[in-house]
Structures are given as C-alpha cells and as structure tokens.
Amino acid sequence: MTLDPLFGRVSEGRSGVLLYQLPTLAVLVLALGTLPLSGVLSSTTMVVTGTLVVVAVSVAALVLPWKTYDDRWVVLVPVVSLVGLGLVRYGTGGVGSPYSAMLFVPFVWIALAAGRHNALVAAVALVATSQGPGLLLTDLRSTSDLVRVLFSPLVYGLVALVINEIARRLRLQLADARATVAQRDSLLVDAVRASAEARSSETRATAVSRQLSGLWDAVTEQAIIGTDLTGRIDSWNPGACKMLGVAQHEALEAGLVITDVHVAEELRERVAAVGDSTPLDAQAALTALVRDVGPGSADVREWTYVRPDDSRLPVQVAATQRIGDDDAVVGYLFVATDMTKAREFERLKDEFVGMISHELRTPLSSILGYLELLRDEEDGPLTAEQTQYLDVAERNAQRLLRLVGDLLFTAQVEAGRFPIVHQSTELESVLRAAAQTFEPVAAAASVRLRVVMDESLSTVVRGDATRLGQAVDNLLSNAVKFSPAGGQVTLSLVAHDERATITVRDTGIGIPDTELDQLTTRFFRASTATSASVPGIGLGLAITKAIVVAHRGRLDVTSEVGIGTAFTVDLPTVVE
Incomplete structure (x- = not known):
C-alpha cells in the first residue's frame, strides 16, 4: 500500500472522494450493526438523522463532479460526515456513547488535507460535534466543566496540527520521491539514448577507421609520412615504403625523423635562404621544412629525398599541420610525389x-x-x-x-638560366619608357593611358632595367589589349617602407576568380580572353612573374569580370 491514495488525491487530483468516504461509511455501518447489542439507543431521531446525513454526503461524494471543483470544497464531505456521526453519537448516549471513537475517522481526513487551516477546521468541527450539544446544555458553573471546555479543543487542535504536519511532510517526501523517480527515469532514458548513440558512433567510427585504413593502404604512388612536433616519424604509408625502400615497421622502430630522408645540403640552403643563422641541427632542419606551414594551408615545395642506398629522388612535398582533438597542432603530415618523370618530361x-x-x-x-x-x-x-x-x-x-x-x-x-644584370635601377625611368612606348598603341586602340607617380622622387631597386621594362611592357600590353575602346589604363608607382609597388590597372573585360591562380602558368589563357577572341598565346604573365621573382619581388592580381583587372608588382628598394 502506498501513501498516494491517502495523501495525494484530495490536494492534487480532485478525484476518489468516495474512496476517502468509505471508512466513514464502514464505521457507520458497524455502529448501526452493533446498536441492538449495545442497548444504548437514546434517540432514534438523532440516529436516523445522522445516518441520513452521512448517506447523503456519501451519495454526493459519488455523483458530484468533484474534479471541476476547487480542492477546498472537498473538505465539506468529511465535515458534513463529522456532523452526521456526531448526531448518531448523541442518539446513542451522548458523551458516554460507545461510538464516540468513530468521530475521529472524518476528523483525520480533514486534518490530512493540505493547508494549516484544515487542522483548525478539523479541531473546530470535532469540538462542535463532540462537545457542542453538551456545552449548550451545561451552565459551566463548575471548574471541571470549564477545564473540559478549554482543554478538549486545545488537545484536538494539537492532534490536528500534528496530523496535518505529518501529512505535509509526507506529501513533500512523496513529491521528492516522485521527482527523484522522474529524474531517475529521465537519466535512465538519457543513459539508454547515450548508450545507443555511443554504439552507433562506435559503429560509424569503426567503419570510418576501416575506410581510412583502406584508403591509407591504397595510396601507393604518394609517400605520406606523419610526424610529431619534434619531427619524429609515427606514420608511414605503403607509398613511403615503395618510394624510399623502407618498410613501415623499420621506419617506426628505427626512430627516424623526417629530416633523415632529406638531403642535408637542401635543408642548409633553405635555412640560409630565410636568413636563419642557426646551426643546422635537428630542430633548425625541421623548422626549415615547416616554416611556412600555417593553419589550414599547406607549404608545397620541391625537395630531394635520399634512400638508404644513398640514391636520390626528386619529390614535390606538401607539408600540413596535424590537428588533435583539442584543435591544437600535434604534428605534421608530409605528402610527397615522385617528380622523376615530371622532371624528365620538363x-x-x-x-x-x-x-x-x-x-x-x-x-x-x-x-x-x-x-x-x-x-x-x-x-x-x-x-x-x-x-x-x-x-x-x-x-x-x-x-x-x-x-x-x-x-x-x-x-x-x-x-633557371635566364640572365639578370643586377645594378641600381630607377623605376621612374623604367615606367616613363614603358609609357612612352605604349602611348601610341593605346591611342590607336582608343584607350586612355594615365601615369601616376611622383616625378620628383627617385625609387631605386637592385635589378635589370631591361628585364623590369619587359615585365612592365607585358602588363601594359595586356591592359591595353583587354580594354575596350573608351577604356582607361593606369600605370602607377608608390614607394613605402623600403618597398616599391608598381600597379597596372585597366577597365577591361576582367578575369574570373577561379582562374586567377592559373594566370602565370605557361600557355594558359583566361576564358574571358578566349571568348572575346583576344589574340595571345599565354606566355607574357609567366615571363613577368619569373622576372619579378628573380628580383625578390611578388606579383599579385585582383580582378572582377566586366569591371577590370589590377596587377601589382612589389619590389624591395635600396637607399643610395
């Protein structure tokens, strides 16, 4: 048996009122059944009236829609029942009735109801039904009568308060128990769901791991070598076995580092090229390999791998970062492609x-x-x-x-054999000569050529004036060629922070973003150029980039189809 039917329904559910009324009916039936045996019947009217009252309120408990009423109205059932039982008590001897105890059944029901006021209601109702008629018939002249009048309500009130408090605490405990059960059920559901998801994730992870393992083993034409942050090799795919002639277990057990498969002279040249004077130890060599590797970007360079038999292999290596579970860099990945056939073809x-x-x-x-x-x-x-x-x-x-x-x-x-004569070269002179050369060409094409530079300055670089002029000529030639009649080409020079920037901007047909990275490839022509039937074979920009790189510079391009293109040449300057 649980506490729910005893303490929960009256305050919570507005239902089962008849269930609470059944003990009252039971004690009334028991009293009426034993009445002939007791011989205490003193007033048939009171007994009949009390019985009818209890029966009437029981019928009301059965037929009335108590769920639609406020919980406070439910207390009327035991209060009225208490009145009816009080009448039966007074019809069977009054204070001396052997049936006085039955008054406590509805009294307890009232006291159990939620709210401290119901304890007062229970006490008052019990005093009224048990002491009321006697008080009305007594003149309270004796001290004992006065004590009885004052003592009984206090006792009944204390009993009602105790019952009400016990019920309140039981209800709180029951609510806590229900909350705990609900929480436990929720946790159980979450645990079952988490377990199912974990099994599903484990299954997917196993499938992905199996797939990655298959892909790893299937890559045999590229060497994939993984290292930790110190360069120690911890991954070695079948392609590395084939390319370098070292089995996976041999590479891992030998404790090789990535620089062991590189030619030391190339690493030393790389260290010198970036201006690092650090001796070529293991850390400096690793730094030379991964210096330009950044988050989400690879550094692609050509190197030479050395095999255990000292034979050498030209390779193109893409170096990237390895990211761990906490998004921190945990090592590096080197993907090498054999360039022997490509070198021979070139x-x-x-x-x-x-x-x-x-x-x-x-x-x-x-x-x-x-x-x-x-x-x-x-x-x-x-x-x-x-x-x-x-x-x-x-x-x-x-x-x-x-x-x-x-x-x-x-x-x-x-x-790598084209000649460059390094000497002090004034860029303003180079640009003026280029502009003079292309002024008639631009005029013939109805294109305006505009030169923007400070003639009072002298921007000097170390380089070959002829080659630099050739680079500017190529850019101007393309700008004029791709600009429509009425368009404009702007040639500008800006010096800043020991750098000089030459910009050739046109208002031509533009180049798609997806093709910008291919512009300096030999024989490549933009789709806008071919669709507009602009003549050319795609060598000018390749030559221009080679000249700029040979002068330790950088060639950049921005473009928008239908708006125009801007090429910038950034070169280091010298102070004379």
Missing part, C-alpha cells in the same frame, strides 16, 4: 622548345634581313603597294621573332 620539353626556337630564330633573322634589303633597294624604287606588302611581311616576321624570343626566355626560366 627537360625534354625545354630542350624541344629551345631547339625549335633556335631553329626558328635563324631563318627569321634571314627573312628580316632580306626584307630590309628589299626595302633599301636603290635600282628600282618600290611602289606603294609593294611597300605595303613588305610592311605586312616585316610586321609578322617581327611578331614571330618576339614569340620565339618569349619561348627561348621561358625555356631559360624553367631551366
């Missing part, structure tokens, strides 16, 4: 381009020479039509000669 391609260029330059020079002889022929002057033909032939021959020169230059760039 060598053969450059040899072919160089050979073809040399073979073309000789007959072109001869053609230009003979064209010049025809133009200077004194025996028979050329007609205007013949002169026009010679101009067309000479112009196209010069164009071919420039193309051959560009091809030769790009071959020299790829081979």
